[in-house]
Amino acid sequence: xxxxxxxxxxxxxxxxxxxxxxxxxxxxxxxxxxxxxxxxxxxxxxxxxxxxxxxxxxxxxxxxxxxxxxxxxxxxxxxxxxxxxxxxxxxxxxxxxxxxxxxxxxxxxxxxxxxxxxxxxxxxxxxxxxxxxxxxxxxxxxxxxxxxxxxxxxxxxxxxxxxxxxxxxxxxxxxxxxxxxxxxxxxxxxxxxxxxxxxxxxxxxxxxxxxxxxxxxxxxxxxxxxxxxxxxxxxxxxxxxxxxxxxxxxxxxxxxxxxxxxxxxxxxxxxxxxxxxxxxxxxxxxxxxxxxxxxxxxxxxxxxxxxxxxxxxxxxxxxxxxxxxxxxxxxxxxxxxxxxxxxxxxxxxxxxxxxxxxxxxxxxxxxxxxxxxxxxxxxxxxxxxxxxx
Amino acid sequence: xxxxxxxxxxxxxxxxxxxxxxxxxxxxxxxxxxxxxxxxxxxxxxxxxxxxxxxxxxxxxxxxxxxxxxxxxxxxxxxxxxxxxxxxxxxxxxxxxxxxxxxxxxxxxxxxxxxxxxxxxxxxxxxxxxxxxxxxxxxxxxxxxxxxxxxxxxxxxxxx
Ligand SMILES: [Zn+2]
Numbered sequence: 035x036x037x038x039x040x041x042x043x044x045x046x047x048x049x050x051x052x053x054x055x056x057x058x059x060x061x062x063x064x065x066x067x068x069x070x071x072x073x074x075x076x077x078x079x080x081x082x083x084x085x086x087x088x089x090x091x092x093x094x095x096x097x098x099x100x101x102x103x104x105x106x107x108x109x110x111x112x113x114x115x116x117x118x119x120x121x122x123x124x125x126x127x128x129x130x131x132x133x134x135x136x137x138x139x140x141x142x143x144x145x146x147x148x149x150x151x152x153x154x155x156x157x158x159x160x161x162x163x164x165x166x167x168x169x170x171x172x173x174x175x176x177x178x179x180x181x182x183x184x185x186x187x188x189x190x191x192x193x194x195x196x197x198x199x200x201x202x203x204x205x206x207x208x209x210x211x212x213x214x215x216x217x218x219x220x221x222x223x224x225x226x227x228x229x230x231x232x233x234x235x236x237x238x239x240x241x242x243x244x245x246x247x248x249x250x251x252x253x254x255x256x257x258x259x260x261x262x263x264x265x266x267x268x269x270x271x272x273x274x275x276x277x278x279x280x281x282x283x284x285x286x287x288x289x290x291x292x293x294x295x296x297x298x299x300x301x302x303x304x305x306x307x308x309x310x311x312x313x314x315x316x317x318x319x320x321x322x323x324x325x326x327x328x329x330x331x332x333x334x335x336x337x338x339x340x341x342x343x344x345x346x347x348x349x350x351x352x353x354x355x356x357x358x359x360x361x362x363x364x365x366x367x368x369x370x371x372x373x374x375x376x377x378x379x380x381x382x383x384x385x386x387x388x389x390x391x392x393x394x395x396x397x398x399x400x401x402x403x404x405x406x407x408x409x410x411x412x413x414x415x416x417x418x419x420x421x422x423x
Numbered sequence: 424x425x426x427x428x429x430x431x432x433x434x435x436x437x438x439x440x441x442x443x444x445x446x447x448x449x450x451x452x453x454x455x456x457x458x459x460x461x462x463x464x465x466x467x468x469x470x471x472x473x474x475x476x477x478x479x480x481x482x483x484x485x486x487x488x489x490x491x492x493x494x495x496x497x498x499x500x501x502x503x504x505x506x507x508x509x510x511x512x513x514x515x516x517x518x519x520x521x522x523x524x525x526x527x528x529x530x531x532x533x534x535x536x537x538x539x540x541x542x543x544x545x546x547x548x549x550x551x552x553x554x555x556x557x558x559x560x561x562x563x564x565x566x567x568x569x570x571x572x573x574x575x576x577x578x579x580x581x582x583x
Contacts, residue, residue, distance in 0.1 A: 056434035094439040153439075158513035168449055169479055170536050172573050174509065174517040182507035183525065190556050233508040233551055278485065282478075282525055282534035287505040 038255035039132035039269045041382040041418065042142075042262045043074025046390070049217040049246035049367035052152035059098065060105040062247040063148050066372075067106050070249035075263045076142060078106070081251075083113040083140040085130055086148070087123035087371035092160055093153045102148060113140070120164065121406010122274060123147075124248075124374025125319075125414030129272035131252035141257055145250040150370025152245040165408055166280050178240055178322070180281060180409045182232040185324035187287035189234060192339035194327075196234055201345055202323035203227065203238045203365055209352060210362025213391040217244040217367040239323035239365075246369040248379050255421075267385045270399075271304030271417030281409040293332035293403075296415050301334070304417035306399070309334045313417075314397035315384045316350075316358040317377030319404045321368060326350075326358060329403060333415075352392040360384070360391045377402035378416050385420040452482040455494070460574035463564045465499040467531055476531040479572075499562035500581065501528040506539055506554040508547065520544045526560055526578050537562075540577035553580070 045066045047057075057065070063086075071078060084106060086099035095101065099116030117126050124147045131143035154160040158176030165171040165180075185199055210216035227238025258266055275296040277283060285291070297309070306312045316335070320326045327341035335356055336344055344350050350358040359365075361380040364373050381400035383389045402416045449457060452468070456479050459466040468491045469476040470484035477484075482491050506524035509517075522542060525534040540563060544550045560578035568574035 094441065156514040159515055162513060162516060167447055168453065169572055172571070173523055173536055173538060174512060174521060175523055175536075176513050176516070178511075179507055179509050179523060182509075183505045186507055187505040187556065230547060231511045233510075233547065235507075280479070281536045283485075284525070285532075285534060287525065 036138040037135060039135035039252050040255045040258045040262070040421070041128065041250055041267045041269065041378070042253040042258045042264060043070040043072070043076070043251035044379045044383055045069025045071070045073060045249040046215045046379065047246045047248070049215050049244040049369050051217060052243060052245045055149070055152060055245035059148050060102055062245075063102050063146050063249070064105055064107075066247040066249035067144060067146060070144065070251050073264070074251035074253065075261055076251060076253070079109050080142050081108055081112060081144045082142055083115065083131070083134060084108055084144045084146060085115045085117055085127050086146040087127050087150075087375065088116050088118040089120055089123060089150045089371060090118045091163065092150055092370070098148065102146060106144070106146070108144070119406070119412060121374060122404045122412040122414045124371045124376070125378065125402070125404030125416065126274065127375055128250055128252060128269065128378045129274065129414060129416055131250070132269040132272050135252060135254050141254045143252045145252060145375065147248045147372040147375035148370070149245045149247055149372055151243045151368065152370070157243055170281055170408070178235060179232045181322040181325070182235045183281070183287045183409070184328055185234050185322065188324060188328060191288040194342055196236075198342045199234060199324040200227070200236065200238055201342070202320070202326045205345060205351055206320070206323070206359050206362045206365045209360050209391065210366035213361050213366065215246065215367060215390065216362045218242050219362070219366065235322055241321040241364040241368040244367045244369040244373065246367065246372050248372045248375050250375065250379060250382070264388070265386045265420055265422035267382045267418050268421045269416060270419045271300040271306070271415065273300040273303065274412065274414040275299070277409075277411045279408065279411060284409055289338065290328050290332040290410065290413070293329060293413050294334070296413050297333045300415040300417055304419070306417065310336065310356055313356065313399050313401050315360065315381055315394045315400040316356060317361060317363065317380045317400070317402045318358060319364055319374060319377060320359060321364045323365060330358065333401065333403070352394070357394050360389065360394060374404040374406065377404060378418070381418050385418055452480050456480040457570040457572070457574070460572070461568045461570040465497045465528065465562065467495050467497050467528065469493045469495050477533055478528045478531050478535050497528050497530060499528070499575070501526040501535070501560055501578070503539065503554065503558040503560055504534055504556055508544060508550055508554065522554060524554065524578065537572070537575060538577035541579035
């Protein structure tokens with residue numbers, strides 16, 4: 035390995051409802067990029083590679099990465115890399131930037147996570163087209179309906195109540211009250227929250243559609259140590275995994291089986307031995323509240339079926355030993371690819387000691403996750419560690 | 424790190440509509456599977472080397488990557504493993520409420536996704552209590568069949 039990769043700058047635009055968003059995609063991305071460059075203390079001309087996330091087929095555009103790139107004011111020899119892996123595009127941006135830096139191919143990479151869900155008039159209808167055509171697309175499922183299979187099976191296996199599922203939504207919205215970039219907070223009215231969408235998922239367990247963009251600067255550590263004004267946050271583990279394409283390949287909906295494999299792979303790379311002890315903060319991509327339990331278990335934070343107990347004892351709230359989604363997560367802002375990269379951005383700021391949300395005091399190591407695809411086919415994981423004293 | 428826009432004039436939004444038709448090839452294995460459904464027959468495949476079985480049928484094994492030539496006709500009955508009652512559907516989808524489930528066809532290891540019918544959805548809690556792991560179901564064939572997954576109308580709760 036030639037060098038380590040560190041996250042040296044983070045830029046968020048506020049997340050809002052698509053109806054209230056006055057800016058175009060290009061304007062939002064430029065704003066996020068400016069903020070990230072400023073935070074990293076580097077100039078546009080320092081950037082050698084830009085990686086831009088995309089979700090093929092979700093918007094009224096084709097390869098939007100290529101239309102965004104010219105608006106970023108980068109030098110003419112900048113490498114442009116579009117990444118389009120659906121719901122994990124955002125997670126892959128920083129992971130790929132780290133791979134390029136470690137390989138010696140790039141020194142300073144700008145990662146752009148655009149807003150990607152705020153165009154479609156009916157997002158579930160668009161997501162249905164992403165369902166396996168021929169075999170499953172005719173069966174009336176959008177993302178929320180696919181997302182409902184897992185908590186239903188989980189409830190049945192472990193005797194978890196609807197209230198325990200809703201408790202994740204309530205906890206994350208309380209966290210979001212302290213996140214200036216969140217779109218939904220604890221002000222969500224209970225009568226809305228209780229409306230059944232697709233059993234057992236109620237509206238208060240389902241993410242909103244948001245508009246906003248996020249950018250990161252990923253830098254070779256040998257340069258960042260000289261130029262970065264921020265504590266260095268090294269990417270110590272970065273990996274991804276895929277399940278089968280058809281929903282029926284999941285077999286056991288009470289767990290994310292492939293995430294356990296991903297966890298073991300990325301923990302080995304990052305030297306994590308006991309996940310609950312060694313990690314200080316988690317940002318998990320939880321567009322449907324109960325997924326937080328399934329993901330905590332698959333990431334080996336606790337045993338199977340034990341995650342609701344962690345929430346009840348306060349371990350996963352601010353002040354607990356394994357605070358999860360201090361940003362509120364996608365339940366409080368889900369601006370597409372930006373929502374997928376948000377976990378990495380929030381963990382990085384926590385480890386810098388600069389969280390715009392409630393700070394996990396002294397946090398040194400964190401895990402960020404993203405997921406997407408039909409029935410959550412794809413997952414990414416990123417382990418970060420503060421290496422500055 | 425953050426910035427807000429103070430523009431007071433409302434930003435314009437234009438409607439964009441795409442209407443695009445595609446033709447998708449099913450390939451040999453799925454064509455044969457769908458032609459079976461048209462004849463009210465459910466076919467799967469079984470790997471000779473590891474004995475895993477596949478419904479919908481496929482002509483290679485995902486576990487050992489061996490080619491599969493062993494087709495087996497299956498009774499269109501199975502066990503529900505997971506399901507959701509959809510109360511909020513989407514534009515162009517079926518009219519809610521409806522049920523989608525994952526069915527383990529008897530004698531196979533994989534799950535087949537499909538509609539689950541014949542359950543009274545007027546009482547949500549009662550319907551959820553019925554739609555549990557272990558529920559026995561049987562395919563109900565559509566009257567008009569076009570060699571498509573919807574040649575099965577739905578899986579209905581099997582009467583004891
Ligand atoms: Zn095999």
